[in-house]
Amino acid sequence: MADGATRREIYIGLMSGTSLDAVDTVAIEFCNNQFSLLGALSTEIPGQLRKQIIALCAPANNELELAGALDYQLGELFSEAILQLLDQQQLSPDQITAVGSHGQTIRHRPDATHPFTIQIGSAAVMAQRTGITTIADFRSRDIAAGGEGAPLVPAFHALLFDSEQEQRCILNIGGIANLTFLSGKAGGAVSGFDCGPGNLLMNAWCERHLQQPYDIDGQWARTGCVVQPLLERLLQERYIKRSPPKSTGRELFNISWLDQHLERLPSIPPQDVQATLCELTASSIAMAINRHPSAISAVYVCGGGAHNKQLMQRLKQRLETASIHSSKKIGLDPDWVEACAFAWLARQTLKGATSNLPEVTGAQHPVILGAIHPV
Numbered sequence: 001m002a003d004g005a006t007r008r009e010i011y012i013g014l015m016s017g018t019s020l021d022a023v024d025t026v027a028i029e030f031c032n033n034q035f036s037l038l039g040a041l042s043t044e045i046p047g048q049l050r051k052q053i054i055a056l057c058a059p060a061n062n063e064l065e066l067a068g069a070l071d072y073q074l075g076e077l078f079s080e081a082i083l084q085l086l087d088q089q090q091l092s093p094d095q096i097t098a099v100g101s102h103g104q105t106i107r108h109r110p111d112a113t114h115p116f117t118i119q120i121g122s123a124a125v126m127a128q129r130t131g132i133t134t135i136a137d138f139r140s141r142d143i144a145a146g147g148e149g150a151p152l153v154p155a156f157h158a159l160l161f162d163s164e165q166e167q168r169c170i171l172n173i174g175g176i177a178n179l180t181f182l183s184g185k186a187g188g189a190v191s192g193f194d195c196g197p198g199n200l201l202m203n204a205w206c207e208r209h210l211q212q213p214y215d216i217d218g219q220w221a222r223t224g225c226v227v228q229p230l231l232e233r234l235l236q237e238r239y240i241k242r243s244p245p246k247s248t249g250r251e252l253f254n255i256s257w258l259d260q261h262l263e264r265l266p267s268i269p270p271q272d273v274q275a276t277l278c279e280l281t282a283s284s285i286a287m288a289i290n291r292h293p294s295a296i297s298a299v300y301v302c303g304g305g306a307h308n309k310q311l312m313q314r315l316k317q318r319l320e321t322a323s324i325h326s327s328k329k330i331g332l333d334p335d336w337v338e339a340c341a342f343a344w345l346a347r348q349t350l351k352g353a354t355s356n357l358p359e360v361t362g363a364q365h366p367v368i369l370g371a372i373h374p375v
């Protein structure tokens, strides 16, 4: 993709999403507005650290102490991932313009009276350990401007994937699922929002019953039957029906939310619950796409959910007009899209360019995102 122009810059993007499956790190080379993916790495989050982060996502005693300690530990983990990628790519820190780090969301409250969002993974520690300028806390400035602080990736999706040939939807299935609608016209409108659960409920149920972090290829869900009364109950969730702008996270869609619904129904075999959760993700995504005012011709999927064969099959069944493909078909591996977006967001910050889309987040105006930790 690089165009051979002289202004070459390398950025690192780092994504640690709501699924808490891994830290995704990419190195991107920009040549003016074109970019190429130099290398990528997925690093495991140690089990104990993962448990502590999940605990921190729900209100508890002594949160500040734990948040401070985990902020530091994650800063170190992220730094190790960066240094490992540099080693793998035979790059040195002084060749990197900056790191863009999403951080680990522990609370996202855009609708609170005093709205806020918190991502941990100390950028100060990262700048110190790597010797690279680190940019983090991308969401807060959009919230300060009256927005949801999310999703932030639609501007990147538009830059990378817009096409005049077809009206596209870019679907990211991480812990939560988010959509970007591209108009199919040059400079046309972009819209997007978090549509509801992605993998996070399926993961939690699988962990409880199979002691596995996720349902590989959706094999377990395939052995179960969708329980309509449960599906209908879950789809009644107000968030799913609400109009955008909207964003959500573990605060709403978590195992306690599921348990509250299950308590009100006769006992259901675990594999049927898993099948229903898979259907919930497929239905809430399909409803959002089918409801779009103009017909979408193609959906390109990124994020780990793209690997869940059962989920992809159920989604295909439920989409009315759109065909469904991996984002690989339009040039980027589904596993690295989000991390690449944060490399681009860091570049925008350093260039003093705005990167939120007010029509997506609901912010009053475009703002420059991110907090810079220089070296």
Ligand SMILES: Nc1ncnc2c1ncn2[C@@H]1O[C@H](COP(=O)(O)OP(=O)(O)OP(=O)(O)O)[C@@H](O)[C@H]1O
Binding pocket: 015, 016, 017, 018, 019, 020, 021, 022, 172, 173, 174, 175, 176, 199, 200, 203, 213, 214, 215, 216, 217, 218, 302, 303, 304, 305, 307, 308, 309, 338
């Ligand atoms: N082979 C597979 N079969 C089923 N599910 C898979 C497979 N591979 C990955 N996944 C799912 O994808 C998840 C990871 O996806 P991803 O990294 O995109 O999510 P995330 O880190 O939460 O990102 P986001 O910030 O977008 O929320 C895993 O937790 C798992 O649920």
Ligand SMILES: [Mg+2]
Binding pocket: 015, 016, 017, 019, 020, 021, 022, 023, 024, 304
């Ligand atoms: Mg992930």
